[in-house]
Amino acid sequence: MGNLTGLLFAGGLGFMLLTLAGGLDFGTPPMLVGSEIQAHAPQQTGAVNIVTSVVLGYRAIDTLGELSILFAAAVSAGLILGRRHTTAGTQTKGGFILYTGGSLLFPLMMTIGFYIIFHGHLTPGGGFQGGVILAAAFFLPLLARPGARLHHKTLSLIEGFAGASFILVGLLAMMEGKAFLQPLLVQDTLGQLISAGTLPLLYLAVGLKVGAELASLLSRLIQTEAPQ
Amino acid sequence: MTSVFDPELILYTTAIGLITIGLAGVVMSSHLFRMVLALVIAEAGANLMLVLAGYRWDAVAPILTSLSEPAAMVDPVPQALVLTAIVIGVGIQALAVSLLIRIRQRYATLDRKEAAERMDSEIAASMGAARDVSQDAPLGERPLPPIPADQVNMRGGDAP
Numbered sequence: 001m002g003n004l005t006g007l008l009f010a011g012g013l014g015f016m017l018l019t020l021a022g023g024l025d026f027g028t029p030p031m032l033v034g035s036e037i038q039a040h041a042p043q044q045t046g047a048v049n050i051v052t053s054v055v056l057g058y059r060a061i062d063t064l065g066e067l068s069i070l071f072a073a074a075v076s077a078g079l080i081l082g083r084r085h086t087t088a089g090t091q092t093k094g095g096f097i098l099y100t101g102g103s104l105l106f107p108l109m110m111t112i113g114f115y116i117i118f119h120g121h122l123t124p125g126g127g128f129q130g131g132v133i134l135a136a137a138f139f140l141p142l143l144a145r146p147g148a149r150l151h152h153k154t155l156s157l158i159e160g161f162a163g164a165s166f167i168l169v170g171l172l173a174m175m176e177g178k179a180f181l182q183p184l185l186v187q188d189t190l191g192q193l194i195s196a197g198t199l200p201l202l203y204l205a206v207g208l209k210v211g212a213e214l215a216s217l218l219s220r221l222i223q224t225e226a227p228q
Numbered sequence: 229m230t231s232v233f234d235p236e237l238i239l240y241t242t243a244i245g246l247i248t249i250g251l252a253g254v255v256m257s258s259h260l261f262r263m264v265l266a267l268v269i270a271e272a273g274a275n276l277m278l279v280l281a282g283y284r285w286d287a288v289a290p291i292l293t294s295l296s297e298p299a300a301m302v303d304p305v306p307q308a309l310v311l312t313a314i315v316i317g318v319g320i321q322a323l324a325v326s327l328l329i330r331i332r333q334r335y336a337t338l339d340r341k342e343a344a345e346r347m348d349s350e351i352a353a354s355m356g357a358a359r360d361v362s363q364d365a366p367l368g369e370r371p372l373p374p375i376p377a378d379q380v381n382m383r384g385g386d387a388p
Contacts, residue, residue, distance in 0.1 A: 006255035014248030034303030050290035073319030
């Protein structure tokens with residue numbers, strides 16, 4: 001009975017969405033914001049990647065809110081799981097190949113993560129994607145050696161500094177007489193690595209924050225005791 | 229006329245199908261971890277739907293490649309939205325999984341009905357009433373608040 005109701009609900013919702021989607025003009029979005037942004041973004045923010053100029057320029061406060069959502073999720077996960085005892089004795093180590101592979105991949109993944117963060121305003125990529133790769137770089141050795149621990153204090157320090165510097169960059173724009181988090185154009189060198197004013201700084205803060213948060217979240221999950 | 233292999237139809241059907249499958253999984257599955265996985269599937273469908281909303285025919289990704297003649301680009305706003313939505317999704321999944329870990333530790337099961345049953349009996353035990361003593365079946369002529377354990381025992385002793 002419950003299953004039938006569930007099926008009916010899901011099927012009806014799918015049918016409703018399909019009917020709504022059928023009425024849309026595919027390939028010709030009705031929103032005008034996108035084309036306006038495309039026309040003005042390179043001059044206003046100096047970023048070649050227009051998605052970056054939307055995330056960190058036009059919707060920067062939204063990104064700040066999104067970072068606080070992530071922070072709230074990480075904090076509440078830590079609150080739910082609590083402080084764990086060490087489980088080093090109970091878990092077996094990964095094999096030699098896993099361990100060596102994890103150590104070998106660590107510098108490579110760090111490099112790729114920072115590369116993606118620093119080229120966020122030029123190529124597809126940025127703080128969110130690079131931050132996830134950074135978190136994976138820290139998490140991989142942890143999977144190979146379950147007894148090892150991440151230094152939670154350092155991680156939360158990095159996270160706090162990154163979040164504070166995001167807000168500081170926003171306040172810097174206010175000191176220049178602009179709106180909060182409005183991008184500051186230092187010099188107009190479109191397409192160079194050092195361009196787009198404060199956007200790469202913001203993305204670096206986002207990347208460090210996302211990386212530290214996800215790494216501490218994952219290590220907390222892996223360190224939680226298995227039920228008896 | 230639109231053929232079966234109309235790309236528009238296929239893309240929309242895929243996105244909406246993912247949302248539908250995910251919601252059906254959330255409503256119908258009895259295992260809590262499967263519920264989380266179904267939520268992930270529904271989220272993927274919603275993200276795909278958002279990206280599709282910004283699609284333009286014969287357009288490139290919203291990154292300037294040449295300054296002289298900018299090509300037609302897809303709408304960057306939905307892409308930025310999806311970028312943040314994915315990260316929020318990961319945070320929510322981690323929160324859900326940590327809740328599941330606690331439920332598993334507490335009730336030794338991840339089955340929805342079993343866990344609810346054990347939770348009910350635990351709540352009943354902690355307030356000192358027998359199970360299923362609730363608004364539906366109040367004891368005797370007593371009003372709704374549950375009866376302390378010693379009084380329940382006294383009444384039970386008188387009855388036979």
